[in-house]
Amino acid sequence: MMTMLGGEPFLLVSKQEQQNYPLYIRSVPSDSELKFHYTVHTSLDVVEEKVSAVGKVIVDQRELYLGLLYPTEDYKVYGYVTNSKVKFVIVVDSSNTSLRDNEIRSMFRKLHNSFTDVMCNPFYNPGDPIQSKVFDSMVSSMMVQTC
Amino acid sequence: MSVPDYMQCAEDHQTVLVVVQPVGMVPEDHFFRIYKRIISVNQVSIRDSQRLLYIRYRHHYPPENNDWGDFQTHRKVVGLIAVTTCSSAKEWPQTFDRFHGQREVFGATLYDSRLLVFGLQGEIAEQSRTDVAFYPSFDRCEDVEKRVEDFVESIFIVLESKRLDRATDKSGDKIPLLCVPFEKKDFVGLDTDSRHYKKRCQGRMRKHVGDLCLQAGMLQDALVHYHMAVELLRSVNDFLWLGAALEGLCSASVIYHYPGGTAGKSSGRKPSISQAADAGKRHRPGAQEVLIDPGALTTNGISADTSSEIGRTKNCLSPEDIIEKYKEAISYYGKYKNAGVIELEACVKAVRVLAIQKRAMEASEFLQNAVYINLGQLSEEEKIQRYSILSELYELIGFHRKSAFFKRVAAMQCVAPTISEPGWRACYKLLLETLPGYSLSLDPKDFCKGTHRGWAAVQMRLLHELVYASRRMGNPGLSVRHLSFLLQTMLDFLSDQEKKEVTQSLENYTSKCPGGMEIITLPDGLKLPPVPFTKLPIVKSVKLLNLPVSLRPHKVKGLLGQNVTTKSPFIYSPIIMHSRGEERCKKIDFQWVQGDVCEVQLMVYNPMPFELRVENMGLLTSGVEFESLPAALSLPAESGLYPVTLVGVPRTAGSITVNGYHTSVFGVTSDCLLDNLPGLKTSGCAVEVVPALPRLQLSTSLPRSAHSLMPPSGEELSNSVSVQLFNGETQQLFITLENIGTELLETLEVTYKMVNTKEKIFGEFLSWDLQGPLSQLPLKPSQTVTIAVDIRVKLDFSGQENLLQDLNDDGISITGLPISSPLRQVLKPRAENKPISAEANKTEYNHIKTLEAILHFKYSGGLGQMQGYYRELLLGVHVDVEPSVFFTRVSALPATSTRQCHLLLDVFNSTEHELTVSARNNQDVVLHASECQRMAIQVDKLDVDSLPEPDEETLRFASPRQLEEERQQVQGYQVNSKLGITWRFPLTRCHPSLRRKGEASVEGVLNQLVLEHLQLAPLQWDVLVNGKACDCDMVADCRVGDTVPLEVKLTNRSKNAVGPFALTVVLFQDYQNGVHNYDLQDAVTFIGSNTFHIDTVNPAENRICVGALLFLYTGDFYLNIKFQDDSCSRELPLAWFCLPNVHIKALDPGY
Structure with missing residues (x-):
């Protein structure tokens, strides 16, 4: 998971059924990271609810992008779930109006591609925290772009 | 409000x-x-x-x-x-x-x-x-x-x-305007006659009547009134009341749809008769459309009677509409700051309805809205209440994390700095309730397997808060428990700094209240299971160690097949039958002994960035009474695998299982069970404890060996001695055994085994007499017994014959053929004793040979003996054998007597000292260092038959070749004992350490040919001249002219019949110059035949051939009995036919 410059956190969560734990967290600035932990942790309720609701309709062709999970006073929380139930969460500053749905969507897509690369690494153990430098730099570049 | x-x-x-x-x-x-x-x-x-x-x-x-x-x-x-x-x-x-x-x-x-x-x-x-x-x-x-x-x-x-x-208010009557408290001042001075005002009054009254109808149990009426109120109020934009009317509509519909109630189980209603009555007509799809008769809405007031509408209207809202209307109502309420409470309550109500409908997403939106409703200045208590209720509602819709979040906020609110008396107890209680939301349980067992569950960062935070809250509550025991839990389960997520801080504070707490293994029960019944520190240190493997070799118990064998277990019907199967669990419990194939210190080795690892002090670390066992001897250890920071040995003494016999270990770290005592340790390697934890056995300590009179003696079967020696001896020397070794145990020593057995038997050794290497020591048994504790063991080395060093060829220059052959003139070969004194000049050569055959053997002492006593156990002490004996004297060459010469022969021995002194060699019946020979001399010893021939026969058993199993060797060995021994050759260093001139003596054995150098010479031939020939036996150097005298009777007697001592032979007696004169004169017809006359014929001589019989000679002249004559074998096959050795030469001196009859 991650947060972007200017208080725009990106967050990424893995789900192993009932066992959500962070694979990667990144936030800028990092001083209030715990707060984002709470934000993202609670957002998982919504993610799960959405996933289960979608699951009822069509399992195969579901939209990975979950959209705005919920708005808080200061942040907007967006969610994305891969087919393997890995969750991406992006938290952005509410005041940042330049980021609209489409931008967020493309950010998720980028994130997903990069995550796929990480998973392709034969030395990566699925479920371990992500320590890939490439992934790191990708996230950094994304955070820089958005501020 | x-x-x-x-x-x-x-x-x-x-x-x-x-x-x-x-x-x-x-x-x-x-x-x-x-x-x-x-x-x-x-x-x-x-x-x-x-x-x-x-x-x-x-x-x-x-x-x-x-x-x-x-x-x-x-x-x-x-x-x-x-x-x-x-x-x-x-x-x-x-x-x-x-x-x-x-x-x-x-x-x-x-x-x-x-x-x-x-x-x-x-x-x-x-x-x-x-x-x-x-x-x-x-x-x-x-x-x-x-x-x-x-x-x-x-x-x-x-x-x-x-x-x-x-x-039933008549439309003509003036309808009063109902209003909420904050509106009252707004309507002062308003035109009460306006149509707008009237409508407002009507609408509000309709809504009020709807409320009353609902209360009075007239649901359908209420719905109708609400619908009308909505219409009326919408037209005058009276939003607050419109909201109320809509909410009323929703409430009535909810009551209709969900007769069970929306408040949850706790306040569930009793199903009533009337509800049961209309249960049949409940909620038919399509029946919800609003069926207000437009005519019923009179323009100027409230219809007199709604009863006509009751029967035909189903004005109830559909479940979807209920939510829509709630939304609308709430949005209207939202317009009024003073109606915050109404709005909030409406939200809560809507959420409850949605929870029933299982529409969590929408419910969460309502709740999200409720969070932001500002109710002005709230007291701290109200805030707590509000957050708690939000938490409960989130729980209701299945948002456990959100619920936990708000519960935690509520908990924090309890102890907000603005509160003069913080409610730490309440805070703690609320925090405990948040645990499930963070998928955190307080049982460490949930965390010991697999990957970590849940969100570590927030879990850690929560645990810290629990620790703090419990401390402020004044319950350090709880703090210790929570802190232990934090340390145990979150260790992987703590930074080095945090690890230090957490342990620091844990130590602070435990100084007041040490942590233990008891379950803490909270007042509300929650049980906090103990937290054993299985990660401080991390134990990677547990291995039960065998006792030291000398203390291992051995089972007396003989009860065959008692240990054969048939787990599988197959002799071999590639499928491993047992599961992992069994493996842990499986028995180990060695035993511990009651009363002896037993060891368990743990490989431990300190994950902390600082030195870890583990105190009071001991074993947890079950089965037999076990006295654990705890250890304290200090593991360096981030240590690698570190072996730790835990010891204890089993006090009774039986089966013991090592279940785990206990530690005390940072003041917290933990009992760690092996079953709960992830990734633990163990080769079994159950072991048999056999009853007590005595213990012996061994000491010897000889110095300890520096050589490491490797026994062949992987055993280990408890002790070993080494000694240097000259070949043929004998040394006595005193072995003292002390009973250092507590049991009586009752039996003792001693055996030995050679280790590397490349060298051919003659005689017993080690020998002892056990009579004395055994008579001292049973041996009480701390008593000793001494056994004397003789070390005797007899090796063959004469491997280097080829180097010593120069000693053999006189060409004496050892062919077994009769040599015509035995006298000639009688020891010519050697002109010179040739020293071996080449130093290099000397070292070649001077090299030291090594003999190694292991002495086994099997002993037993006490209860262990009754159960058939014994112990074994192994003493390695290492002997470096230096060559002393050896025989480079051996040859045999027939002596003048057929009963004897001469052995010629080239004796070589390979030591660096002068020594004396002596043989029985012979003079001493002094040999200087590296000197070689020939000794001639006259020995009696051996009577082969008198040698002991190998017993039946060996006869049956040994190959002919082995038998032959054995026979040869026995003969060699016999010869050797007859010779009795000894060597010694001269006493006077030598250093005391060199005052040694020993035997020199010829066994190694005796070969087949020599042995044949040394054997007494089975056919014994006796030649009698003039009635006198002629043997050796006997000279038979006779007179010229007299008849000299000649008698040849053949005695067969062999097992087979021999014959037929022909013997021819030939006479000759030896001129002592190499010329033999056989032409003696003129000098001697045979009376009768000079040829004898012997048909057969059966075993143990004899045959005598008699003839006579008549000497015509005086002179020295030799009688040579020639032998002719008629049978074509000559299977008998030549030496058997070695007949003596007879020297006859014919004298002048006149003298």
Whole structure:
């Protein structure tokens, strides 16, 4: 998971059924990271609810992008779930109006591609925290772009 | 109105509110006992009608909320039940006044009131009043419920009358404007005659009537009225009331759709008769469309009668519409700052409905909205309440994390710095409730397997908060438990700095309250299981160690097959049958001994960035009584795998299982069970303990060996000695055995085994006499016994014959053929003793040979012996054998007697010292260093038959070759013992250490040919001349002219019959110059034949051939008996036919 410059956190969560734990967290600035932990942790309720609701309709062709999970006073929380139930969460500053749905969507897509690369690494153990430098730099570049 | 009722739900709209309050001095517990009885009457079936009246009781209700009673009638207090005590009639008026006063508080809205008086007896109590009930005491008030029901009925009558009154208001009458408290000033001076105003009044009244209908149990009526109110109010944009009307509509619909209620199980309603009655017609799809008859909406007022509409309308909202309408209502409420409580409550109600509908997403939106409703300045208590209720609602819709989040916020609120008396207990309790939301349990077992569950960062935070809260609560035991849990389960997520801090504070806490393994039970029943520190240190493997070799017990073999277990019917199967679990329990194939210190090796690892002190680390076992000897260790920071040996003494015999270990780290004692350790490697934890056995300590008279002796079967030696000896020397070794155990030593057995038997060794290497020592048994503890062992080295060093060829230059052959002149070969003294000049050569054959053997001492005693166990001590004996003297060459010469022969031995002194070699019946030979001399020793021939025969057993199994070797060995030994060659260093000139002597053995150098010479031939030839046996150098004298009888006697000592042979006696004269004269016809005459024929001689028989000679001249004659074998095959060795030469001296008869 991650947060972007200017208080725009990106967050990424893995789900192993009932066992959500962070694979990667990144936030800028990092001083209030715990707060984002709470934000993202609670957002998982919504993610799960959405996933289960979608699951009822069509399992195969579901939209990975979950959209705005919920708005808080200061942040907007967006969610994305891969087919393997890995969750991406992006938290952005509410005041940042330049980021609209489409931008967020493309950010998720980028994130997903990069995550796929990480998973392709034969030395990566699925479920371990992500320590890939490439992934790191990708996230950094994304955070820089958005501020 | 500022106090929201978070517990409200949609169906509360149909209840009437009754306040139950104590008046005067009423003990709280008594009051609540009565209160509970009162509230059990929460729905009353009204006589003569199908309707039910629902009652909501409150023992506390803020009067300002009552002011909103017109807005929503369920907020209006319509009944008051006062509970009071009154002991005497004197107090009665005062009490009654108080009741009046209380009535005044809600005065305007009350329909009726009751006073329950307890304790008053007598005249006043006799009077029957409807508004007052007298009871002698709190225990004797059987008809309270009945009274309350009556009271409710009276309320219903008022309610019904009000409803009818309002519903039938004539349109011509002026309808009063109902308003909420904050509106009152807004309408001052408004034109009351305007159409707009009238409509507003109508709408509000309709809504009010709807409320009343709902309360009075007329659902359909209520729906109709609400619908009309909505229409009316919408047209005049009276948003607050429009919202209320919509909410009323929703409430009525919810009541219709969800007769079970929306408040959850706790306040679930009893299914009523009427609900059961209309259950059949409930909720048919398509029946929800609004069917308001437009005609019913008269333009100028409220329709006189709605009864016509009841039958045909189904104005109920569909479940989807309910939510829509709630949304709308809430948005209208939202327009009014002062209606925050209404809005909040509406949100809560809507959430409850959505929870029933399982529409969590929408519910969360409502809740999200509710979070942001500003109710102005809230007290801390209200904040806590609000967050708690939010948490509960989130829980209700399945958002556990969100729920936990708010619960935690509520907990934090309990101890906000603004609060003068922080409620740490409440905070702690709330925090505990958040645990499931963070998928955290307080049982460390949930975390010991697999990957970590849940969100470590927030879990850690929560645990820290729990620790802090419990500390502030003044319960250090709890703090220690939580902190231990944090350290144990979150270790992987703690940074180095955090690890330091956590352990620091843990040590601080434990200094006050040491942590243990007991379960902590909280007042509310929650149990906190103990937290063993299985990660401090991390144990990677557990290995039970065998006892040291000398202490291992061995089972006496012989009870064959008792250990054969048949787990599988197959002799071999590639499928491993046992599972991992079994592996842990499987027995180990060695045993421990009762009373002896046993060891278990753990490989441990310190994950901390600082030195870890582990105290009191010991074993946890089950099975037999075990005395654990705890150890303290200090592991360096981030140590690698570190071996730790835990020891203990089993005190009884039986089967012991190592279940785990206990430690004390940072003041917390932990019992770590192996079953709970992830990734543990173990080769079995159960081992047999055999009964006590004695222990022996061995010491020897010889120095310890520096050589490491490797026994072949992987055994280990408990001790080993080494000694350097010259070949042939004998050394005595004293072995002292001390019983250092506590058991009696009862049996002792000694055996030995050669280790590397490349060298051919003659005779016994080690020999001892055990009679003496054994007579000292049984040996009590701390007593000793000494055994003397002789070390005797006899090796063959004569491997280097080829180097010593120069000694053999005289060409004496050792062919077995008879040599014509034995005298000639009788020891020519050697001209010179040739020293071996080449130093290099000397070293070649001077090299040291090594002999190694292991002495086994098997001993037993005590109970262990009864069970068939013994112990073994192994003593390695290492002997470096230096060559002393050896025989480079051996040859045999026939002696003059057929009974004897000469052995020629080339003796070589390979030492660096002068030594003396002596043989039996012979003179000593002094040999200088590296000198070689020939010795000639006359020996009696061996009688082969007298040698012991190998026994039957060996005969059967040994190959002919082995038999031959064995035979040769026996013969060699025989020869050697006859020779008795010894060597010694001269006593006088040598250093004391060199005062040695030894035997020199010829066994190694004896070969087949020599042996044949040394054997006494089985055919014995005796030649008698003149009746005298002629043997050796005997000279037979006879006279010329006399007949000399010649007798040849053949005695067969072999096992087979021999023959036929022909013997020819030939005479010759030896001129001593190499010329033999056989032409003696003139000098000697045979009388009779000179040829004898022997047919066969059977075993153990003899045959005599007799002839005679007549010497015609004097002279020295030799008689040579030639032998002719008629049989074509000559299987018998030549030496058997070695007949002596007979020397006959023919003398002048005149002398």
